[in-house]
Amino acid sequence: MKTGNDRAVGGDTIRVAVDLGERSYPILIGADLLSGIGGRVRDLRPGARCAIVSDETVAALHGGTVRDSLAAAGVEFVEITVPAGEKSKSHRVLEGVLSQLLDARLERSDLVLALGGGVVGDLAGFAAAIYKRGMDFIQLPTTLLAQVDSSVGGKTGINAAQGKNLIGSFHQPILVLADTGVLKTLSKREFAAGYAEVAKYGLIDDAAFFSWLEAKREEIFAHGPALAEAIAASCRAKARIVSMDEREGSVRALLNLGHTFGHALEGFVQYDASRLIHGEAVAIGMAQAHRFSNRMNLASGDDAARVEAHLVAAGLPVTVGAIPGDAPEAAALFDFITQDKKVSGGKLTFILTKGIGRSYIARDVPPDEVKAFLEEDCRR
């Protein structure tokens, strides 16, 4: 995978391998990688054409870099732009993307480039998964959240009226380029939301990484060298779990720490980004998972407090009450949880924890305990 572009950035590019047999692929992390995409596409798929799928915000910020690089490498491309925001993960927008791929007469051997955050990655990746029964795609994640989470692992899909990510495919990219330079264009709020997923890897099973994050948080938020290291560590953690369990039959569920509560909160606010974005929902959800585990006498209150303190220092919400607007109600959240796709055989599955870095998959959590916890927790 070493190309002229790696040399151009002075060898600072970090490479993380995702080992999935014949579906293995590398994640490259470093500054200024987007400007080298043309050469990489030409090397990986000589003669292939590309569709750059992006949203209006990202296309305006970074579309030019990608277009210029593809043009310089002699790669033909079309551009498909969708509205920014979670609402683009819909049947209607998906149909529009597919129709534009067809109008461009892209073939199975061509490539989709997903340039954007988690929404674009999930949407474009799913379009690639079902276009002519499957074409390859490259993830070019432009948010911290997408770089450390959604671009890695092959989950693609859209939302339904009934909930988030309920329609989709497992479809692995052939390459992920995480350009750390583009993260400077993120708002503080978006950056913090992505950081919630970074912290998650410490909370799942790596207490030392969580301690390192406590020490390096300011450097990471200042875009210092620790940022690329934190992204690489996160990708390594996710890649390791995904390699063990690509289709979420077992340990991959650990990646859902904070997500069952978090998805319910996102559902409650109807994906209104002015009130709550995904990483914020995960931050609240992770804090709730620690409080719920403490309530179940699984983990100490000190650990829950330490998690809350770190997330708050990063500018993240940790309570349901921190969401602006009408306060979510326990009954409504509980209803969202029972429709969540991680329900199996009528029992509730949660990621609970015995303390920082000691998360585990708890199957058969008593629904009444969850209800009682939510009633108490929603009043905080």
Place this chain on the structure above:
Amino acid sequence: MKTGNDRAVGGDTIRVAVDLGERSYPILIGADLLSGIGGRVRDLRPGARCAIVSDETVAALHGGTVRDSLAAAGVEFVEITVPAGEKSKSHRVLEGVLSQLLDARLERSDLVLALGGGVVGDLAGFAAAIYKRGMDFIQLPTTLLAQVDSSVGGKTGINAAQGKNLIGSFHQPILVLADTGVLKTLSKREFAAGYAEVAKYGLIDDAAFFSWLEAKREEIFAHGPALAEAIAASCRAKARIVSMDEREGSVRALLNLGHTFGHALEGFVQYDASRLIHGEAVAIGMAQAHRFSNRMNLASGDDAARVEAHLVAAGLPVTVGAIPGDAPEAAALFDFITQDKKVSGGKLTFILTKGIGRSYIARDVPPDEVKAFLEEDCRR
């Protein structure tokens, strides 16, 4: 796979294995299999719930048999019914099916039963493929075409405005039950259309099977014992090819004999079933493939004539002029062909033949030859 149901039909059930590693599954062919579906579901997936996806016509004819069998076996189910016809292979109908699966709160471990012809199988199979990133399904094909072709091999999907089957997934069923009794409810026209795909397996690579069909055609159309044998031979032929090449990287393309021309014809009449149904399009397309091969000096005119004679005897059309309504124009058909998904790297790929049972994949067929052939052939 032997169950009480196999014994109940006196051991006349034929079993064909589709060998795809961990995605292997059996096809069972015999009379009165639908009435045993409940016991099979209970045995295969204890505790699973089912969604019966069907169309209005088939639900009225056979829905009761399936419902009664599931109820008798204590299997919970919901019913999802779509309009009959190719137009149901659309984004809109797919979204409706997915929404009903979600409203029924089906889980990944539950089952979809695709009860119907090729349209229902493709639609329901695709819905299963992308519901919560993939759930299992069983094919209960009720047309001859679906029993010998579309229910076997895992191709699922919908149509786009730009062409047929352009959006979809490879998703294998866990079981196919081909109940030969239900074929008695087919019109002569539908039965003949399915027979076109049976004849195709002879034309691809089995001249002896084609000769056997010439001898047994009347018995097959009279629903005699040769019918189940013809279905089993067809399934075996398809299973063998699919096992070699699940995702159509190579030999699986042979199954498209007659389909490149045929899809263009279907596109031209805008899937208007009053003018042309899929098997009829394939019959014309196979005759065209033989005539085109003869024109290219690859195969004898005698073979082309023998193919035409057999298809005509089965009540099938073999020329473009046999389609009722406005005659398709060569230029329009050519345009449909270049948008077909089997185009690769800008070259035209066709299944051509050196004679009966001697088909092969011809890559890089000169577009001008195709154009010239169509101009001549459309005047026949």
